[in-house]
Amino acid sequence: MPTLTTTDALAAFCARAAAHDYVTVDTEFLRERTYYAKLCLVQLAVPGDGPEDAVLVDPLVEGLDLSPLWALMADEGVTKVFHAARQDLEIFWTDGSVIPAPLFDTQVAAMVCGFGEQVGYETLVRKIAKGSVDKSSRFTDWSRRPLSDAQKRYALADVTHLRVVYDSLREQLARNGRTAWLEEEMAVLRDPATYEVQPEDAWKRLKMRNPTPRFVAVAAELAAFREHHAQTRNVPRSRVFKDDALLELASNKPKDDAELGKSRLLLREARKGDVAKGILEAVARAEAVPKESLPKPPRPKARDQINAALADLLRVLLKAKAEEAGVAQKLIATASDLDDIAAGARDGDWNRGWRAEVFGADALRLCEGRIALACEGHKVRIVPL
Template sequence: MQINFIENKDQLINICQQFSQSEFLAVDTEFFRQTTYYSILALIQICDGKQIAIVDPLAIDDLEPLMDLLYNKEITKVFHSARQDMEIFYHLKGALPEPLFDTQITSALLGYGEQIGYAPLVKQLLNIELDKSQTRTDWLKRPLSKKQIAYAADDVKYLAKLYPLQYERLEELGRLQWLENDFNFLTDNATYAPSPDTIWRKTKGINRLKKQKLAILKLLAGWREELAIEQNRPRRRVISDDTLIGLCNNPPADAAELQEHHGLSEKFLQYNQDIILSLVEQGLKTADKDCPRLPPIIKLSQNEEALADCMMAIVHLSANENNISPQCLCNRKEINALIKGQRDLNILSGWRNELAGKSLVDFLSGNSHLQCSSGQLEMPQNI
């Protein structure tokens, strides 16, 4: 298959015109994200099943012809594990390319395993062993070697072969509609928009905090996120999670106490100590009723743990009957929530509800049971 290395705008316009009538395009990106908040885009690979384009965004200032192609709603964009690629496009354009097809998500619905990697999937479906020697390559370095270009091309060459195979199989099984919610999540701007107001929930060590200490964390973590975005630096390089937790556990009352905290350089405090002290003070003054709260930790009794085991068995039965991954249906956390009375759960909506959710609710209500027959676990339809 022909590989076109695209490094100027004329070449880009030409290849985009050639791709513009395609029904689908296999797409992948290479990027670098160690010293920045946003990923640095290093390559964009595209394949229509006939030829491959490797676009060098470091050499082309104006990528608008490519953006027009990728955001064409008449063309399905095919990714494998699309989330990071979509995050890059959201940052570039403030919107997301759609419609989308993710071969990793569909693989779980076709029985190839949960979150299967691209290389194992190519091996399973196409019986081709991919070269993995360039996995940790520096994609920002130029010029790229022939081996690097070939490796990047393979990421879309076989993706373009996987798509029709998976689409046809999903159609045969009547499962195309099952993907709608999962794909909608990937093409929802809210999935990728920065969230300074809620980022505190992702802080390591958060379970040690309560009330005003959580209020301090919410304020500091939100400010850190905004600063990280403004400076385009990883949030951990602005202030580490450990340092944030330390500030919450031992709130500094003044500059002297603040300087005693580890992880805050003199230069950093020179510019930021006033805002940190102000946010700490604001958090301490937060009324109990206004303090953020962590979601309750679900604790099951011994009987409930046994019940959860039985319900997970039902999930596995349904998964086996439908040749899909159990994790694609439901996890233990959702089962625990279901036992405790929560009903706003993925397992109780759409196709998941049809395959397993209704059976789980029936079992909880005493309207069905599990039994062993001829050494096999089964769930009779009626009792």
């Protein structure tokens, strides 16, 4: 089980990989105690079945320069194959300022090919590669050295079986004429904005029920402070203070240390020092915003705006069209999308690109009364009106 621990060895493998059409990639990392993931291991494999065709890269070795790896990831002549790539790509963007391209995500490809929603790697290995993955090292501390042989075997399996999975899915997409569908999905993963959280936008992740404009202003300032504090100190945002504490603070709006100390949900460490100071300053900034300049709260979707019967018909249509196309339903449209359509929405991801072809156009025709749904045995068919 080759483990690359020098820059020269990594450069040599990456030079070999650049001569192939693709390279399979995976990472092992830790994130429980940091804001940014700590890269602990990189697994790479090229086509072939020799011991030199799949390697581990140990980024924790002192003096190892990952520049050859970043260069390979940026090489447009080599497709980078991942399974469930989002977290891996975030690490590559954060650590190496590179997003692998061209990119092929086997989890997304499997959804396009009808393997279900968010299908796991083990499932694809079993169904396509007719193999199995040893799960014994799944929950392990990848930062500890030395790595055991069991850990190394587990890590390499994540890229060796992936070669067979990739070849199969790529061929199936080509047969079905859906390679372009996958390319549409990869565009989001290739966008650096996918992996960057701007502190001023952090409040948008909060779940707020019927908030007032002032509440939103305070919550936005608190969320921005927390995000900036977590990023600059590389600690999880929940270590600064949790969402429930943030919402409590936005409601109570403490003005001094005494009022801050009355919080039920704020951890003891957050009631002093830089965090306490940051909280009070954030609240003060929000309180100083003139009424006419307060942000508008996100408007909840009024249930009475949703045509419930139409929403149910759209669910039937989505299920029928997904089965017909052999594509996972959630990849086409979400339950929230269907409610939006039933409430009058006429634009969204569900009606762009290949989704419009598979579902969006018929969804609009159903809303406009130009088609009906009918049962034919165990199938649902579309009836023009």
